[in-house]
Amino acid sequence: MYKQEKIMPYDNQGEKGKQVEMMFDSIAPTYDLLNHRLSWNIDKGWRNTAIEALGQYKPKTILDVATGTGDFAILAAKKLQPQKLVGADISEGMMNIGRQKVEKENLQHVISFKKEDCMNLTFQDNTFDACTAAFGIRNFPNLDKGLKEMCRVIKPGGHLCVIELTQPARNPMKTLFNIYSHTVLPAWGRMISKDNKAYSYLTATIEAFPQGETMMDILQRAGFRETKFRRLTFGICTLYMATK
Numbered sequence: 001m002y003k004q005e006k007i008m009p010y011d012n013q014g015e016k017g018k019q020v021e022m023m024f025d026s027i028a029p030t031y032d033l034l035n036h037r038l039s040w041n042i043d044k045g046w047r048n049t050a051i052e053a054l055g056q057y058k059p060k061t062i063l064d065v066a067t068g069t070g071d072f073a074i075l076a077a078k079k080l081q082p083q084k085l086v087g088a089d090i091s092e093g094m095m096n097i098g099r100q101k102v103e104k105e106n107l108q109h110v111i112s113f114k115k116e117d118c119m120n121l122t123f124q125d126n127t128f129d130a131c132t133a134a135f136g137i138r139n140f141p142n143l144d145k146g147l148k149e150m151c152r153v154i155k156p157g158g159h160l161c162v163i164e165l166t167q168p169a170r171n172p173m174k175t176l177f178n179i180y181s182h183t184v185l186p187a188w189g190r191m192i193s194k195d196n197k198a199y200s201y202l203t204a205t206i207e208a209f210p211q212g213e214t215m216m217d218i219l220q221r222a223g224f225r226e227t228k229f230r231r232l233t234f235g236i237c238t239l240y241m242a243t244k
Contacts, residue, residue, distance in 0.1 A: 059129035066136020070098025
């Protein structure tokens with residue numbers, strides 16, 4: 001097991017996947033507000049950077065894993081103009097908000113949502129041109145299994161595009177990020193979401209999650225090749241790209 005797989009949102013109150021589902025259902029109403037506020041809206045730029053990196057491959061069918069409230073899916077639909085984009089997530093609470101946003105953007109003809117266990121996706125092998133994930137794979141109960149599932153459903157020659165929050169490797173940003181993530185982030189999270197555990201859990205998983213060169217090895221073991229990564233905003237976020 002990787003370190004983040006052992007971290008539970010609500011201590012030892014059941015299997016991690018169920019706890020993650022319960023946590024995101026709980027914080028769904030305030031998730032977007034907190035996401036943008038806690039990152040000072042920089043998260044919007046990270047999504048743009050990822051979509052620009054994927055855009056060179058012109059994918060026509062996309063699976064957005066851990067789609068949450070659909071921000072990445074909506075931006076990808078607008079910028080990449082795929083024929084079909086499926087947002088998959090374990091939390092109906094998050095996806096219900098995503099569905100409302102998709103309807104507001106009049107993108108129902110492109111984007112659909114489906115409740116999925118990312119450890120056991122229901123899609124057939126070699127279904128999608130690309131698979132994406134924004135700020136979600138560190139919540140997988142089994143990272144290796146989840147990545148292998150993402151690889152399985154991508155067509156040969158298709159692409160993986162992931163952005164994930166990471167811990168900066170160098171000072172002074174490493175120290176500043178540690179202070180911020182252990183004080184401001186959980187305090188605002190508790191105050192706005194009313195969930196006393198969620199944002200402390202999210203901080204803990206960022207610190208424990210493998211990154212950089214280590215993730216390159218993990219992606220290759222999952223079946224990907226041509227793996228590469230790019231640190232964004234001094235390493236607060238990392239973009240990972242790979243080919244099946």
